[in-house]
Amino acid sequence: MKNRNLKLQIILLLVIAILSGCFSRPEEKIHKKLEEVVKLEEDFKNEQKPLIKLEEKEKKLYEQIIELGYKEHDKLIALADEAIEVSNQRQEHLNEERKSIVTASEKFESVKKQIDKLESSQLKKDGQELYAIMEKRYKVYHQLYAEYSKAIKKDKKLYEAFKDKNMTLEKLQEKIDEINQAYEQVYLLNDQFNELTKKYNKKKLAFYRKAGLIKK
Secondary structure (H helix, E strand, O other): OHHHHHHHHHHHHHHHHHHHHHOOOHHHHHHHHHHHHHHHOHHHHHOHHHHHHHHHHHHHHHHHHHHHOOOOHHHHHHHHHHHHHHHHHHHHHHHHHHHHHHHHHHHHHOHHHHHHOOOOHHHHHHHHHHHHHHHHHHHHHHHHHHHHHHHHHHHHHHHHHHOOOOOOHHHHHHHHHHHHHHHHHHHHHHHHHHHHHHHHHHHHHHHHHHOOOOOO
16 A cells, blocks of 8 residues: 555656646746756867867977978978877867757757747747847857868868978968968957857846846
């Protein structure tokens, strides 16, 4: 008899848990999903420091290569090979960063259904604007990833060119100019991404306040 009562209590608790989920307001479901997105983007944030360190390391190697010139070719080859390895590591971290963004963006897409269920027309409008900002942010990130990956490839080609004794200064300069142009685009997209991140976070907090999810 005791076992039977225990089973009934467990079933009752499960039913209550399911029903409480079903009767949650769309605002609460949106809040939960958006905070899950934040957690999923933590890996993206964690890749920032290693990337910056590798960029600094590669910059020092590049400066050493330029300073050395073709005086000691064996040493130059060693430095160029090390720089190529650092470039490969940057790409690896960039790929991990992208995985985090892709996973987070897939979770974020599920928010749209809940926004459409909002009863308040003003809150729905705010939710749609919030969604549009984040969509644009993810779009800019994918452009940034593509351009950064292209720039890394150009870096590696330059290091390979440095190892070639027959490479002319004119051709090397052409490659350096191409790289500078590539990174100008990377910096531009990075600035856009950061601005959209700030805009999204500000809009999200405003949405939470209007929805009564946090204190004003």
